[in-house]
Amino acid sequence: MSSKAPVSTNPDESGPAILGMTSEAFVEASATLGIPKVDALSAYRAFYRQGSITNDWFALEEMPMGRREIEGETIKFTLGLGAGPERRHETESVLIPMQGRSGRRTRTLCVSSQIGCAMGCKFCETAQMGLVRNLSSAQIVAQWFAARHVLGEEVNNIVFMGMGEPMDNIEEVIGAIRVLTDHNGPSIASSRITISTVGRIDGIRRLSKLVAEDGFHRLNLAISVNAPDDGIRNALMPINRAMNMDALREALQAFPLHGGSALLIEYVLIPGVNDSLEHCDRLCEWLEPLRCSLNVIPYNPRRDSPWPAPDEVSVDTFIRRATARGQFTKRRGTKGRDVMAACGQLGNPEIRRKRRPGRDRAS
Ligand code: SF4
Known part of the structure; x- marks a missing residue:
C-alpha cells in the first residue's frame, strides 16, 4: 500500500482539488498515483457523503472556516483562501431557511462565484469592492x-x-455544477440549482449548451432585470450599455426551457427609481413574450446607500399590479438584513475601504 495522498478540503488551488473534481476525474487522477478505482471511488463517496475519508490511501486536511454570523435561522459564513497576504481573501456564503412547496422547511445555500464583482450595479454592496478575483470550481x-x-x-x-x-x-x-450534481458526490438535482446573471448574453448562450446536455435540462436561470426600460437600466446596471434590454430578451427567448420550467426574473424594487405603476406596466410588457416568473425583491440598503428600503404598501401595490396583468409574481423575503447577508449586501467592507479611493464606481 502506498503512503497517503492528502485529499485536501482546503480549496486553495495550490492543494489537491478533490473539491473541484468530478468522480470520473478523481478516479483518473488517483490512477496516476497507482490507486485502484474502487478505493478512489469509495474515498470520493465518503468525502462528499459523510464529509470524511476512512480509506488507507488518503488523508483529510482541514476546511479553512472563517467568520460565522447568525441572524435567526440565517447563517452567513466565510472561508479563507490562499496563504500569506492573500489569506485575507474570503468567500462569503449564506444559508437561508425557506418554506418548501409542501410546507416542508428547506435550506437554500447562496454561493459566491467571485470575490468582489466587476459589474458595478448601483444597488449592490459587492460592487463597492470591485473585482478581487475569480473563484475556482x-x-x-x-x-x-x-x-x-x-x-x-x-x-x-x-x-x-x-x-x-x-x-x-x-x-x-x-x-462546480458538474461536481455538485455528480451522483457519487453531492448528487444535487440540476433543478435545485439556479444561476443568476445581470444578463451577460454570451454567458446565457454558454449556459444554453450545458442545459442541452443530459442531466442539466432543469438547471434554472435567473436574470437580474431591475428596470422597465434601457434608460433606468443603464443608470442602475452598467452592463445594459453594452447589452441592452432588446438584445437580452432575444437571448432569453432562445434559452431552452424544459418541462414546466420558467425563467426567473429578478426585480429589486427601489423607491423613486423603478417602483411606480407605470414602471410595472412597462416591465410586464417587456416580459410578455417570456415564460417567466417575476421575483420582486424589496431593496436592501447597502452601506452608504442613496436609497431607503421600500415601504410595504409600495411593494404590495407593485406585486398586485403585475399579478393583475397576468404576470406570475412572487415576493422574495428579506432575510439576514442585520448581518449584511441579504441580497445585494455581501462584500468585505475592509477590502472595499482599501480599494475605494479613486475608484468608487457604485455611488
Ligand atoms: S448585483 Fe451581482 S452582478 Fe451586480 S455588482 Fe452585485 S454581485 Fe455583481
Whole structure:
C-alpha cells in the first residue's frame, strides 16, 4: 500500500482539488498515483457523503472556516483562501431557511462565484469592492462542503447569487455544477440549482449548451432585470450599455426551457427609481413574450446607500399590479438584513475601504 495522498478540503488551488473534481476525474487522477478505482471511488463517496475519508490511501486536511454570523435561522459564513497576504481573501456564503412547496422547511445555500464583482450595479454592496478575483470550481464547491459537513446543515437548493457575476467566471461555475450534481458526490438535482446573471448574453448562450446536455435540462436561470426600460437600466446596471434590454430578451427567448420550467426574473424594487405603476406596466410588457416568473425583491440598503428600503404598501401595490396583468409574481423575503447577508449586501467592507479611493464606481 502506498503512503497517503492528502485529499485536501482546503480549496486553495495550490492543494489537491478533490473539491473541484468530478468522480470520473478523481478516479483518473488517483490512477496516476497507482490507486485502484474502487478505493478512489469509495474515498470520493465518503468525502462528499459523510464529509470524511476512512480509506488507507488518503488523508483529510482541514476546511479553512472563517467568520460565522447568525441572524435567526440565517447563517452567513466565510472561508479563507490562499496563504500569506492573500489569506485575507474570503468567500462569503449564506444559508437561508425557506418554506418548501409542501410546507416542508428547506435550506437554500447562496454561493459566491467571485470575490468582489466587476459589474458595478448601483444597488449592490459587492460592487463597492470591485473585482478581487475569480473563484475556482473547488472554491465554489467548498462553500457547499462547509455548509453541509462543517456546519452540518442540509442543503436543498443552491443559488449562485452571492458575490460575483457567475457569467464572468462561467467555466469554473460550470465545473462546480458538474461536481455538485455528480451522483457519487453531492448528487444535487440540476433543478435545485439556479444561476443568476445581470444578463451577460454570451454567458446565457454558454449556459444554453450545458442545459442541452443530459442531466442539466432543469438547471434554472435567473436574470437580474431591475428596470422597465434601457434608460433606468443603464443608470442602475452598467452592463445594459453594452447589452441592452432588446438584445437580452432575444437571448432569453432562445434559452431552452424544459418541462414546466420558467425563467426567473429578478426585480429589486427601489423607491423613486423603478417602483411606480407605470414602471410595472412597462416591465410586464417587456416580459410578455417570456415564460417567466417575476421575483420582486424589496431593496436592501447597502452601506452608504442613496436609497431607503421600500415601504410595504409600495411593494404590495407593485406585486398586485403585475399579478393583475397576468404576470406570475412572487415576493422574495428579506432575510439576514442585520448581518449584511441579504441580497445585494455581501462584500468585505475592509477590502472595499482599501480599494475605494479613486475608484468608487457604485455611488
Ligand atoms: S448585483 Fe451581482 S452582478 Fe451586480 S455588482 Fe452585485 S454581485 Fe455583481
